[in-house]
Amino acid sequence: MRxxxxxxxxxxxxxxxxxxxAIMYVVRTGCAWRLLPHDFPPWQTVYWYFVRWHDEGTVTxxxxxxxxxxxxxxxxxxxxxxxxxxxxxxxxxxxxxxxxRRFDAGKKVKGRKRFIVTDTLGLLLT
Numbered sequence: 216m217r218x219x220x221x222x223x224x225x226x227x228x229x230x231x232x233x234x235x236x237a238i239m240y241v242v243r244t245g246c247a248w249r250l251l252p253h254d255f256p257p258w259q260t261v262y263w264y265f266v267r268w269h270d271e272g273t274v275t276x277x278x279x280x281x282x283x284x285x286x287x288x289x290x291x292x293x294x295x296x297x298x299x300x301x302x303x304x305x306x307x308x309x310x311x312x313x314x315x316r317r318f319d320a321g322k323k324v325k326g327r328k329r330f331i332v333t334d335t336l337g338l339l340l341t
Contacts, residue, residue: 230256237261282338295334302330 237255241248248258255261268274283293304319307326318325332340 234261234264238265241265278339282334285338286334286336289336291336295336295338295340297335298332298340299335300330300332302328304328 233256237251237258238261240246240251240255241261248262251258251261265274286295287293304322304324305326305328306324307316311326316326317328319328334340
């Protein structure tokens with residue numbers, strides 16, 4: 216085989232695919248960026264793409280498109296008409312600034328409270 220022929224060894228679509236796979240690996244396992252296995256691109260590259268895609272709104276666009284596909288596969292409208300709100304109290308370390316944490320008297324937890332909104336299928340809205 217001459218140079219430039221044969222199977223691709225990197226670059227183009229394959230590097231993007233491996234980058235997406237690496238991001239999904241971090242999301243699924245919860246591992247730190249620096250602990251990505253070596254069969255993925257360098258963690259700095261993967262993290263750079265993730266931040267760039269997040270800031271451009273690409274991650275949100277993909278999420279919304281996938282949610283619409285799942286809803287349609289379930290026989291629902293692509294856009295939800297109802298949502299459910301839930302909250303969770305998270306304990307924080309003493310090193311977290313006191314201005315950003317509160318006390319949840321109902322659960323007796325000192326920390327932060329986070330909220331999510333899901334559709335009736337349990338898919339994340341916000």
